[in-house]
Amino acid sequence: MPERPVARPVRSARMIGMALSALGLATAIPATADDAMASIRAGVYTEAQANRGAYSYPVACGKCHGYLLDGAPDDPDMFSTPPIGGPKFLRNWKGRSLGALFEYTKTTMPFNNPGFLGDQELADVLAYMLQQSGAPAGEVELRPDPERLGRILIEAGS
């Protein structure tokens, strides 16, 4: 695995406020007339990014969500959890944006240590989750920009 500097969580009161707004409005898509909405099926991450996410996943997420992302914990001491990959995950989040998922995850996950992942690393993990859910990779990385993420819609699988 490549050694990379670890992004440190930056959590200002403003960010938390934004996050809570995102939580409260999780089903609303912040689209305006000028905002073109994209789908997770439009190639919104790169393969290399998903592979980086796979590096962060086991400790940050896998203990509870499992190596298959299906909510079967890798660590038996951890609680069972919702799936975060695959058709059931997409179904649970369909109609919401990656921005909502990003903010939800950033502020609440991992449950025993919210904010464990920095913004870039979290975006990488989301890329991994998309990859494992069958969403195709593209040419451009998924950036940890809440506004841009807010314009990418989660759609259920076909």
Place this chain on the structure above:
Amino acid sequence: MAKHREKKQKSAGQEPQGVSRRHFVTTGAAAGLGAAALLGADDASAQRRGGEDIEWHYEVDVIVCGGGCAGLTAAIRARDLGAEVLVVDQNFDLGGRMLHSGAFVSLGGGDPLQLRDMRGESDKEGFVTAAPVQEPAELDDNVDLLFRDITDWSIVDSGGGAPYRFNEREMVRAWAENCGATRQFLIDNYVRFGRVNGTHVGGGISRARGANCFLMLGDKTDIKAGTVTAEDAGVADRERSSAFAPVQMTNSDRTVSAGAVANGAALARSIEFSAREKGVQIMLFRHFDELLREEPFTGRILGIKAHYSPRLHPETGERMVSYWQNGNVDERREVINIRARKAVVLASGGHAGNPTVRSMFYPALREPAFPTSGNSLQGEHGQDASAMIAGLRVGAALAGMQQNPTGLTYHISTRLGTRDAYTTMMPGHPTFGLRGSAGVNVGTAGFEEFIAVNQVGKRFFNEVRLSGRPGGGQYPGRGVVPNPGLEHKPYDWHNCAEDWLRTTYSYNHGLDAALAINEGSEPPDYYSGPLWAIFDQDTVERNANWQLRFPYVADNGYYFSANTIEELAAKIEAGHEYQRVPLRYLAETVGKWNGYVDAGKDPDFERETDGDMHRIARAPFHALAIMVIWHDSFGGLRCNGKQQVVDMQGQVIPGLYAGGEAVGGFSKHGLGKGHVQGFIAGTNAAAEPDA
């Protein structure tokens, strides 16, 4: 890393040197005999008041009952302080449940690991190259803050429990004060910790205090060097465990460095290695039964009575063999008495494996169909309440009796089709044959793929919500564990304000429905019986991860398949050890369910609101056992701040200590409790005057 590999040493599979050398000299015992540190019966004939008629077979300074996280820590600590120590354990190997744990050890109070990560330093061997996970502010801890956190009356969990409110104050103060020393002690005994990463359940929620123990993948398994082979770690083959690690170790690159693997084996084998190296003596296959006291309810504890409890290999019938043997005392007499010159430390675990005892907390769990976690690894005596039972017989008090029903103690596993549903274990560990199958972990996502029925074949709850468990307490505003953007105020009424608790409450009580009296329950016990996940072949094909083959399932009474529902019901009744009645409604239930699927509506449990519903129509039909697991024991013997057991009058029982799940009054999950209590008990036991 090269530095460590230069050290010359034997691999962990061989016997470390140096065991008992001092004792060979002092006692003159035969070289090679593990009992060297122990006096024979003739030498131990001197008796004191009240013990004259006891025939002693062995004598040591400190007896530790149980070789898990509390026991091994107590044993090494007492040994370090000069005591002759004998660990007595009912199992064939050491480690208790520590061995199958995740090895997430939550301590704190400004412990050396918190300080290391605050400074951004590595471990002394240089294995930890990952940057700290936590901000310095999240690690900035002290004993007073830790103590406040673990006595915080205002934290209410999402099941409505108040875990910290009932903690024994003197005992948890001592715990907080000894966390730092215990962390250092573990590090000094070959335990390697990755970065501090959050906090474990019950460890206080205002700072980050927990870290996993790891080993590095290497060419050989060598505790001194900190390495483990891929085979021993169980990472070489997805379907193979090892004698070293019953649960396969997991990747820990992100909090250590590339090539790190973590779980309880990294912790348990390390301190076990150290204990054996330091000359702690170990008597396996020896179940501790009774405490011997000068008078029934007064005077010192003199020793213990223990019986031979051999465990036989499920396939060969041979007596099982511990991973390491140096320091083992091979004693096979049926019943023996062991005298303790200084003290007895009870560290034999809790009561989750004793249905009669645990039913004092939740009567429905008198049901023996549901064992405690790790029952193959630990055997029939695992977590059998031996400390509580023996303690009560000499007048001990209990504490924390109300702390078991917090919602964290028992739950429904997402691993189906095995009796031992808490942990995973693959073939390769000697006890695998006792479970027969690894089980199929379907995750929460899997619970919408089947119907769950009780012992008469009736549904009893919304399946999707069945495996839900309440989460731990949180500060208002979703501030779970350290989160500098939010204010954390222990002892503050806002933390349990009604509005906030309404927001966080998330317990759906599927477990309680699963354990309910049903048409198959008969007096006087009213057992609720086993639970079954029923599904068809289409389900199997929809879920590629469900592998209905060995080692995931086996012909062991926890998985059945048949071409008709009627035949499936008959097979379950004939083949499952706790299926006491026919599943007489199963065919009717499946028919009704298929009607609900067709109508898109489940009037019984409103399943349609939570997930897809699938017909059960295509043969073959399948049944996997759904298991309730009782894991933690939060009620147990009452102890003071020295981990001395106290009686009903609040008086210390001289010479008696306890630690870990034998002790009540501290609803902290996991290892952090046991290690520190063992450390305190070992410290004080060694300081007792010779009796």
